[in-house]
Amino acid sequence: MSKRDRSKEFAASGPTEYSGRAVPLVVIESRVADVWKGVLGVPVAGFEENFFEAGGTSLLATILLTRLNQAFALKIPIAMVFDHPTVRSMSAHIAGILTDPDKANKKTNLDSAACAKLDHAVELQSAK
Numbered sequence: 001m002s003k004r005d006r007s008k009e010f011a012a013s014g015p016t017e018y019s020g021r022a023v024p025l026v027v028i029e030s031r032v033a034d035v036w037k038g039v040l041g042v043p044v045a046g047f048e049e050n051f052f053e054a055g056g057t058s059l060l061a062t063i064l065l066t067r068l069n070q071a072f073a074l075k076i077p078i079a080m081v082f083d084h085p086t087v088r089s090m091s092a093h094i095a096g097i098l099t100d101p102d103k104a105n106k107k108t109n110l111d112s113a114a115c116a117k118l119d120h121a122v123e124l125q126s127a128k
Contacts (some may be wrong), residue, residue: 028098029091031071036087039064047088051081072098 033044040055051061061081069076072094084090 025091025095028072028095029087032068032087032091032094035064035067035071039067044087047091048086051085056081056085068094074098 029047033047036044036051036054039060040051042055045054051064056064062078065076065078065081068074068090074094074097076094076097080090080093084093
């Protein structure tokens with residue numbers, strides 16, 4: 001099995017326990033792109049494509065975040081989708097969180113009240 005095939009196989013698998021080990025960025029990008037495709041219903045045109053320009057809405061962003069949190073066994077705030085709207089930037093951010101979990105709660109461009117409202121919307125969506 002080639003390196004590329006192993007990356008696809010890993011990306012297609014379910015939630016993964018990363019336990020602080022380094023995961024190649026290409027594997028994370030592949031997983032994020034698969035989640036995008038599931039949420040948007042279309043393949044990702046490129047890793048620099050903007051989620052919102054590709055048809056994403058704030059409701060789809062909450063769904064995307066819920067699925068990313070499930071896929072990577074993380075609890076990332078909704079602001080991440082707005083601060084990192086491309087597959088590449090989301091993947092880099094997720095890679096950073098996997099190596100340093102404190103990065104998930106670092107300051108974002110949204111104020112804390114807006115983040116709390118968005119996080120609540122994600123929780124409501126997840127409960128459905």
